Amino acid sequence: MRIGAAAGSVAVYQAMTRLGHAAGTDFRGSPDLSGAKKGTTVLVLGAGLAGMLAAYELRKAGYSVRVLEYQNRSGGRNFTLRGGDTLTELGGATQHVKFAPGNYINPGPWRIPYHHQGLLHYCKLFGVQLEPFIQVNHNALLHNSDSFGGKPQRYRDIMTDFSGYTAELVAKSVNQNKLDQPVTEDEKQDLLAAMRGWGLLDKNYNYVKSDFTSLRRGFDKPQGGGPDGAPTPSTPFSRHDIMKSGLWEWLSFNMTYDMQTTMFQPVGGMDMIGKGFAKQVNDLVTHNIKVTKIAQDGSGVTVSYLDNNKGGAPGEAKADWCVCTIPLSILSEIEVQAGAPMKAAIQAVPYASSVKIGLEFKRRFWEQDEQIYGGISFTNQPISQISYPSTRYFTEGPAVLLGGYMFGPAAYAFAGMTPEERVQEALKQGSVFHPQYGSEFSNGVGVAWSRMPWSLGCCSMWSEQARKAHYKALTEIDGRLVLAGEHASYIGCWQEGAILSSVSAITRLHQRAIGAA
Amino acid sequence: MRIGAAAGSVAVYQAMTRLGHAAGTDFRGSPDLSGAKKGTTVLVLGAGLAGMLAAYELRKAGYSVRVLEYQNRSGGRNFTLRGGDTLTELGGATQHVKFAPGNYINPGPWRIPYHHQGLLHYCKLFGVQLEPFIQVNHNALLHNSDSFGGKPQRYRDIMTDFSGYTAELVAKSVNQNKLDQPVTEDEKQDLLAAMRGWGLLDKNYNYVKSDFTSLRRGFDKPQGGGPDGAPTPSTPFSRHDIMKSGLWEWLSFNMTYDMQTTMFQPVGGMDMIGKGFAKQVNDLVTHNIKVTKIAQDGSGVTVSYLDNNKGGAPGEAKADWCVCTIPLSILSEIEVQAGAPMKAAIQAVPYASSVKIGLEFKRRFWEQDEQIYGGISFTNQPISQISYPSTRYFTEGPAVLLGGYMFGPAAYAFAGMTPEERVQEALKQGSVFHPQYGSEFSNGVGVAWSRMPWSLGCCSMWSEQARKAHYKALTEIDGRLVLAGEHASYIGCWQEGAILSSVSAITRLHQRAIGAA
Numbered sequence A, B: 001m002r003i004g005a006a007a008g009s010v011a012v013y014q015a016m017t018r019l020g021h022a023a024g025t026d027f028r029g030s031p032d033l034s035g036a037k038k039g040t041t042v043l044v045l046g047a048g049l050a051g052m053l054a055a056y057e058l059r060k061a062g063y064s065v066r067v068l069e070y071q072n073r074s075g076g077r078n079f080t081l082r083g084g085d086t087l088t089e090l091g092g093a094t095q096h097v098k099f100a101p102g103n104y105i106n107p108g109p110w111r112i113p114y115h116h117q118g119l120l121h122y123c124k125l126f127g128v129q130l131e132p133f134i135q136v137n138h139n140a141l142l143h144n145s146d147s148f149g150g151k152p153q154r155y156r157d158i159m160t161d162f163s164g165y166t167a168e169l170v171a172k173s174v175n176q177n178k179l180d181q182p183v184t185e186d187e188k189q190d191l192l193a194a195m196r197g198w199g200l201l202d203k204n205y206n207y208v209k210s211d212f213t214s215l216r217r218g219f220d221k222p223q224g225g226g227p228d229g230a231p232t233p234s235t236p237f238s239r240h241d242i243m244k245s246g247l248w249e250w251l252s253f254n255m256t257y258d259m260q261t262t263m264f265q266p267v268g269g270m271d272m273i274g275k276g277f278a279k280q281v282n283d284l285v286t287h288n289i290k291v292t293k294i295a296q297d298g299s300g301v302t303v304s305y306l307d308n309n310k311g312g313a314p315g316e317a318k319a320d321w322c323v324c325t326i327p328l329s330i331l332s333e334i335e336v337q338a339g340a341p342m343k344a345a346i347q348a349v350p351y352a353s354s355v356k357i358g359l360e361f362k363r364r365f366w367e368q369d370e371q372i373y374g375g376i377s378f379t380n381q382p383i384s385q386i387s388y389p390s391t392r393y394f395t396e397g398p399a400v401l402l403g404g405y406m407f408g409p410a411a412y413a414f415a416g417m418t419p420e421e422r423v424q425e426a427l428k429q430g431s432v433f434h435p436q437y438g439s440e441f442s443n444g445v446g447v448a449w450s451r452m453p454w455s456l457g458c459c460s461m462w463s464e465q466a467r468k469a470h471y472k473a474l475t476e477i478d479g480r481l482v483l484a485g486e487h488a489s490y491i492g493c494w495q496e497g498a499i500l501s502s503v504s505a506i507t508r509l510h511q512r513a514i515g516a517a
Helices: A009-018 A049-061 A119-126 A154-173 A185-199 A209-217 A238-245 A248-255 A272-285 A340-347 A410-415 A419-430 A465-475 A497-514 B009-018 B049-061 B118-127 B153-175 B185-199 B211-217 B240-244 B248-255 B271-283 B339-349 B407-414 B419-430 B464-475 B495-512
Strands: A041-046 A064-068 A085-088 A094-096 A130-133 A141-143 A217-222 A263-266 A291-296 A300-307 A313-319 A321-324 A353-360 A378-380 A385-387 A397-408 A441-448 A482-484 B041-045 B066-067 B084-089 B094-096 B130-133 B140-145 B219-222 B263-266 B290-298 B300-307 B311-321 B321-324 B354-361 B376-379 B385-387 B399-407 B441-448 B479-484
Touching: A041 A300, A041 A313, A049 A064, A049 A272, A049 A321, A049 B339, A064 A272, A064 A313, A064 B140, A119 A497, A119 B479, A130 B130, A141 A154, A141 B419, A154 A185, A154 A209, A154 A238, A154 A248, A154 B153, A154 B185, A185 B153, A185 B248, A209 A217, A217 B066, A238 A248, A238 B185, A248 B153, A263 A272, A291 A321, A291 A410, A321 A497, A340 A465, A340 A482, A340 B118, A353 A410, A353 A419, A378 B290, A378 B376, A397 A410, A397 A419, A397 B479, A410 A441, A419 A441, A465 A497, A482 A497, B041 B049, B041 B300, B041 B311, B049 B066, B049 B271, B049 B321, B049 B495, B066 B311, B118 B271, B118 B339, B118 B495, B153 B185, B153 B211, B153 B240, B153 B248, B211 B219, B240 B248, B263 B271, B290 B321, B300 B321, B311 B464, B321 B495, B339 B464, B339 B479, B354 B419, B399 B419, B407 B441, B419 B441, B464 B479, B464 B495, B479 B495
Parallel strands: A041 A064, A041 A321, A141 A378, A321 A482, B041 B066, B041 B321, B140 B376, B321 B479
Antiparallel strands: A085 A094, A130 A263, A291 A300, A300 A313, A353 A397, A353 A441, A378 A385, A385 A397, B084 B094, B130 B263, B290 B300, B300 B311, B354 B399, B354 B441, B376 B385, B385 B399
């Protein structure tokens, strides 16, 4: 039905070609909100992506929309820090960002998987230019302070040796007919061929030092030109060291659906998306409004607020319907007139703390000295990772990298530090990868999400249990109120969750409003 | 010594930081050619990258340089076809390229690995802008006509299932203590943890259908927003089918050093590099010169040629030294006055045939319908692969993909067809991936390297035997003549080979010319 009704040739094509493959996305195009009754009013709370999307589509459908936003800007957690920006956190600590022109850090979302088709759709629609975000870099580094004498190793070396030894183990057990499950002679040959090819095993099914294995892990003396061009192979690590290091974990992480290629980022900073959305709906948004109560009865919704444009004067807004996108961490402290199930759901979801550190250096030493262009180095230290900029490669002058990105205990520890201490600690830990940190550092910024007054955390962390008990109640329309945002989706902590939850929320609200559901 | 002598802080940094890791490149910066005797003349044959680099560096060092080039343009095998271009091959078949403005195909080199530091150095020096080239795309397709009923499968599905079953096999054999080699209890635990984590095994070390494995291979019903947001997992293929398919081969291929991330391509087409080089040295180049003989004696080199600027009139050029970058496929048919070992070497290296097909379609259906942004789909059909453009993602209007790229027998078969037949055959084979081929096709071009009169092939194919017998003689200076080009390197078929061989050749020639070697 969707296929027939919805739209033009693209939709049909999508339906056709998807028959053969998993679709990869739950997004089916802009929502169909036809038949809206003129004059129906909707109040949207929060001008993040979910709220702005709701405002955009509902106005387009004919609704009268107004958006209330706590901050003095639209975008919500979609934001970018540049030189000249100021960030004040709970407790009052204020950071003045000193990055050089053109440099930035994305404290919130920073990458877009290919299957986040809802977000990609609106990026295209709103003219947001995208460029590839490099997740995997085979020349980046992996580090475990307890392995390899605490020395970081190249991603490609760990990857090659891990595959080699794993394949060797399979080949040996298959060759010795020692598997519990019988492997037929037919499959045995397939398996041996696969292990030899994928693991780069020699004719005896051993993973050994050779030109062959070095064509994946790199040579000690690289291939060159002229009479002295012959390479010399590099020496694999031992199987014991590779397996013990646990560094395979990062290979595994990078295979995750959300980390696969091709990823994207907006050219110039993630807030190009927030700005792209805002360009469409900013005339509907009143900033600096702190919502204090959401009331409703059979005839409509009344939202009470303090108007920080007027020294905190109290005010009220009324509408037929309300789409609330306020993060649950904040909403749980606001009086909401809703049924017990939704109220319980609002209280049931803890929010992740997360910290991101942006460090500006005088030059791209990771490119110039180390041949690392974009991608991520990982460590078991609290900073967890260093992400190199996936833009303006090969340029001279200062550049900003992500010097730390943490969740959980490490994030709480960093949130407890002053911003300056966060930066210093990130410098100390990161220098295990890059001794140049000391001489090349220019300035930095450390953003602790648990200390952002407007979100009190980074994003929702649904447990399986909470999901079972509360998700339905959180997402279903309660009277005249519906919630949207990444917390109202199965794609938590991603912008796509905000988009898909908002599309779902306004589609259902529309059906309710026109009396169809 | 190199470290001390050469250059500024970057070189020192490189040396320092390299101590810890394989360097990844044999390039050590622009060659040091100081002390050249004024008035010394060098004749360079061929205005490809090797020849132009030689001309650039030698002139900078103080030599008097002249370059002779057979074609009416500089760049050699570095070239790009755009709408309006014409290509005539042996036998006279002429193709008029009809691509829309901004679209192109690179018939020769098309990607640059991060470790090709020589080429990257000169790109930066000559202002050639680069952007990421996407090699691996987890959402692209893998196809074996004998597997899965001939249906292409997603890269991510094959990757996930292959890892899962491989890990399962290791875990089983380790758990059963059935390996020939003893695995200590300590390593056993490491191995089991690694296999479970990397292979996504369940608590019994089985690879099974679950949300867990679907978070790598993708869901059947994707994660969404709102009440219906719960995903449903996808079903893995059987181990037998995965191993039998041989599709693991492409996973393996993409792990190769030369295929690793981060790769680059010039913005706007590969010939931006050739043009960047040409901008530096084109005043030294005479085009349309067909070299017929290279003679030398103790005092200099004499090159005989036919001047196609003058109706093929014979002519001669003289110099103290000669750098010859003519492909061996052509040079082997020219009279060269050199010692027997070099002459034998020139005859010893066969050249690869290769065919590339560029197909323009009315729209980016691979992006719009299939969510494939850049990257490559592979097949066991003769076309071997389809490479989607790694540029101008999400744009409307016509776009060009690489509809086939083959070496060996498939290349000879395609070279034997008319250009139109090549395109039709690529369309037929490629439609196994994309049924849209039929309705969306606009126009195409098929380049058969064995039929290019100026190279008679794509690049040198050294056998190990030939390398042992002839490489030294090919690359060493013979009297006043030295050869350069990808054929004179261990990085055959890559532009980096041309760069490094040229740097090596002119460094040695310079030493000889100033009497230091």
